[in-house]
Amino acid sequence: MNKKVAFLISIIGVLIFLHTVYSSLQHRKYLRLTDQHFEGIPNDIIFECIVSLFIFSFGVVNSQTLTPIRVSSHLSKKYKILFTHSPIITIEKKKGF
Amino acid sequence: MLHPQQIQQQQQQANEQQSSLIGIPEHFDAEYIARNTKVVSFCQILISILGGSIAGVLGFNDLKGFAFYLFVYYTFVCIFVLKEKKSKLSLYFINPNAIWYETLASTLMPFILFWTFFYNIIHHYK
Numbered sequence: 001m002n003k004k005v006a007f008l009i010s011i012i013g014v015l016i017f018l019h020t021v022y023s024s025l026q027h028r029k030y031l032r033l034t035d036q037h038f039e040g041i042p043n044d045i046i047f048e049c050i051v052s053l054f055i056f057s058f059g060v061v062n063s064q065t066l067t068p069i070r071v072s073s074h075l076s077k078k079y080k081i082l083f084t085h086s087p088i089i090t091i092e093k094k095k096g097f
Numbered sequence: 098m099l100h101p102q103q104i105q106q107q108q109q110q111a112n113e114q115q116s117s118l119i120g121i122p123e124h125f126d127a128e129y130i131a132r133n134t135k136v137v138s139f140c141q142i143l144i145s146i147l148g149g150s151i152a153g154v155l156g157f158n159d160l161k162g163f164a165f166y167l168f169v170y171y172t173f174v175c176i177f178v179l180k181e182k183k184s185k186l187s188l189y190f191i192n193p194n195a196i197w198y199e200t201l202a203s204t205l206m207p208f209i210l211f212w213t214f215f216y217n218i219i220h221h222y223k
Contacts, residue, residue, distance in 0.1 A: 013147070014147070017147060017150065017151065017154075020151075020154055021150075021154055021215070021218070021219070024154055024219055025218075025219060028219065040156070041154070041155055041156060045154075046155060049151045049154060049155060050151075052147070052151070053144075053147060053148060053151055053169065053172070054172070056143075056144065056147050057140075057144045057147075057172060057173050057176055058176060060140050060143050060144060061140055061173070061176050061177050061180055062180065064136045064139065064140055065136075066133050066136060066181065066189040067129045067132060067133065067189070068129070068188045068189060069125045069126055069129045069130050069133065069188070069189060069190070069191070070123060070124070070125060070126070070188070071124040071125065071126050072123075072124070073188075074126065074129075
């Protein structure tokens with residue numbers, strides 16, 4: 001998956017979570033104004049929280065890439081010139097030592 | 098008595114058999130191992146922060162919160178393993194099964210921090 005898309009997905013997860021915080025605060029305020037007793041958070045907010053957790057974790061996991069740890073997987077892709085090449089040799093050739 | 102050349106041939110054959118059994122030992126790059134573990138701990142810390150704040154919003158007390166932490170941790174590990182596929186995971190880690198318990202203790206601190214923070218915001222609201 002593209003990294004930018006994964007980043008956007010994780011931001012959407014955080015925004016959904018912030019919406020749950022705001023709505024739970026609003027629920028508390030509504031109960032206080034109508035003189036009702038608080039009996040836990042409503043089910044739709046709980047559902048929204050769990051959904052936001054899944055969306056955020058999906059985005060974060062996809063935004064990272066792992067690299068293979070075997071030495072042979074890196075060295076087999078390199079050319080011989082990269083090992084023998086050094087900048088001093090090119091300088092010597094240019095200046096005509 | 099065997100001829101010395103025959104003895105040499107036998108020794109060579111024995112050495113070849115041993116080397117084919119053992120094979121060339123695998124070499125791992127320490128830099129890439131460190132990078133991979135860093136990636137895993139980075140993801141895990143971010144997810145435990147969001148999980149802790151969710152635990153605070155839902156208002157979990159004492160042991161319920163820690164049970165929720167285990168739930169958050171294993172959802173992350175399941176998503177991670179499903180994304181990378183289990184057979185492929187041995188390419189990136191020396192011990193792929195260590196993901197299931199490695200960062201369990203180290204990411205508990207951000208979880209508790211955000212848990213108490215959001216619990217105080219919402220449930221001690223006056």
